[in-house]
Structure formats: structure tokens, C-alpha cells
Amino acid sequence: AAGVIQSPRHLIKEKRETATLKCYPIPRHDTVYWYQQGPGQDPQFLISFYEKMQSDKGSIPDRFSAQQFSDYHSELNMSSLELGDSALYFCASSFEGLGSGANVLTFGAGSRLTVL
Amino acid sequence: GENVEQHPSTLSVQEGDSAVIKCTYSDSASNYFPWYKQELGKRPQLIIDIRSNVGEKKDQRIAVTLNKTAKHFSLHITETQPEDSAVYFCAASRSFQKLVFGTGTRLLVSP
Numbered sequence: 630a631a632g633v634i635q636s637p638r639h640l641i642k643e644k645r646e647t648a649t650l651k652c653y654p655i656p657r658h659d660t661v662y663w664y665q666q667g668p669g670q671d672p673q674f675l676i677s678f679y680e681k682m683q684s685d686k687g688s689i690p691d692r693f694s695a696q697q698f699s700d701y702h703s704e705l706n707m708s709s710l711e712l713g714d715s716a717l718y719f720c721a722s723s724f725e726g727l728g729s730g731a732n733v734l735t736f737g738a739g740s741r742l743t744v745l
Numbered sequence: 746g747e748n749v750e751q752h753p754s755t756l757s758v759q760e761g762d763s764a765v766i767k768c769t770y771s772d773s774a775s776n777y778f779p780w781y782k783q784e785l786g787k788r789p790q791l792i793i794d795i796r797s798n799v800g801e802k803k804d805q806r807i808a809v810t811l812n813k814t815a816k817h818f819s820l821h822i823t824e825t826q827p828e829d830s831a832v833y834f835c836a837a838s839r840s841f842q843k844l845v846f847g848t849g850t851r852l853l854v855s856p
Contacts (some may be wrong), residue, residue, distance in 0.1 A: 674844070733794065
């Protein structure tokens with residue numbers, strides 16, 4: 630079965646550089662979530678999109694932005710990178726509806742960002 | 746907003762023993778409570794979930810109980826095996842909204 634696809638899997642950047650992470654949700658999933666997980670931490674919600682519109686916003690820094698495109702893939706753009714941005718970034722997708730599968734988040738493999 | 750607390754932060758058991766992890770949540774409107782297992786550097790994997798209209802759910806060696814009145818839910822793993830060793834996260838959400846995670850429990854199952 631198709632899963633959530635994230636790219637790149639690993640990314641190394643210098644301070645003050647920019648980075649873009651991509652997420653391709655499971656087909657027919659209408660909601661995408663971005664989470665940031667620091668070492669030894671729980672995943673922290675950044676932002677979500679439902680049907681290409683921002684649906685919720687969490688602890689996302691102003692230096693970060695995201696959007697969901699017409700094909701439902703999403704991109705997380707990070708600028709003026711700081712050392713503290715080094716983390717695993719997970720994308721997850723789900724679908725709204727009735728039934729046992731609704732609202733179940735499936736996570737991608739994550740993108741590991743290292744800022745030097 | 747929702748706040749989820751999880752205990753214990755670490756749990757060591759012998760193979761074959763049972764393990765119990767407990768979570769409390771603050772938002773009485775939360776109605777979906779999944780549990781994720783995460784191995785080092787890997788993605789969180791859903792292992793079981795429960796919705797607020799159910800008090801208990803079981804899947805082989807794993808069970809989850811929910812007490813809506815007290816706003817707490819628990820994960821029970823019986824007959825633990827070394828491959829159960831991982832970090833376990835509870836989470837809570839309102840319908841079709843973001844998951845709020847607990848702080849995680851590192852489970853170590855010794856042979």
C-alpha cells in the first residue's frame with residue numbers, strides 16, 4: 630500500500646541558509662500535518678492543511694512557512710536556519726470521513742535536518 | 746489547548762511480564778486517543794487507538810482502556826518480548842484535528 634513519502638530523507642545546511650522539505654500524502658488523504666521532533670522529544674505539531682487550506686497552526690516559527698498544492702503534496706520552507714532547527718521533521722496524512730480509518734494519522738519516514 | 750501527560754518516562758520489565766503506560770489529557774472535547782510506537786530514528790507507528798465512545802479495545806497482546814470521566818487512558822502490553830522495546834507515545838485529538846502527543850515512555854524489555 631502507498632505510504633506517506635517525504636523528501637529528502639537527510640539534509641545538511643549551514644546556519645542562515647534555507648531548506649525545503651516535501652511531503653506526498655497517501656492517495657485520497659485530504660489532510661497533511663507537519664511535526665518537528667527534537668532528540669529525545671515528543672513530536673511537536675507545526676502546521677496542518679485540509680483541502681489545500683491551512684487548517685491549524687502550532688509552534689511553527691515565523692521563519693517557517695508551508696503550503697499544500699493542487700496535487701495535495703505539501704512543502705515546508707525553512708529560512709534563516711538556526712542550530713536549534715536540527716530535528717526530524719515528520720509529515721503525516723489522514724482523511725476526514727466516517728468509518729474506522731478516518732482521522733488516523735499515518736506518518737512518513739521523516740526528513741532529518743542537520744544545521745551546522 | 747490540549748495537554749497530554751504520560752507516565753512513566755522509562756519502564757524496564759523482564760520478558761514475559763506486563764507493561765502499563767498511563768496518560769492523562771486536559772481537553773474534555775478530545776475524542777480520539779491513539780498510541781504510537783517509535784524506534785530510534787524511525788517514524789511513529791500506530792499500534793492501537795480508541796475513540797471516546799468505547800471504554801476498552803484489545804488487539805492480541807495490546808489493549809487500551811479509556812476513562813472519559815477521569816480523562817485518562819492506558820496502554821497495556823502483556824507477555825512482553827524484547828522486540829517490544831521502543832519509545833511509546835500516547836496522543837489525543839478532537840475530531841479531525843491535530844494530535845497532541847505525550848512526552849513518551851521508553852520501554853526496555855530484557856530477555
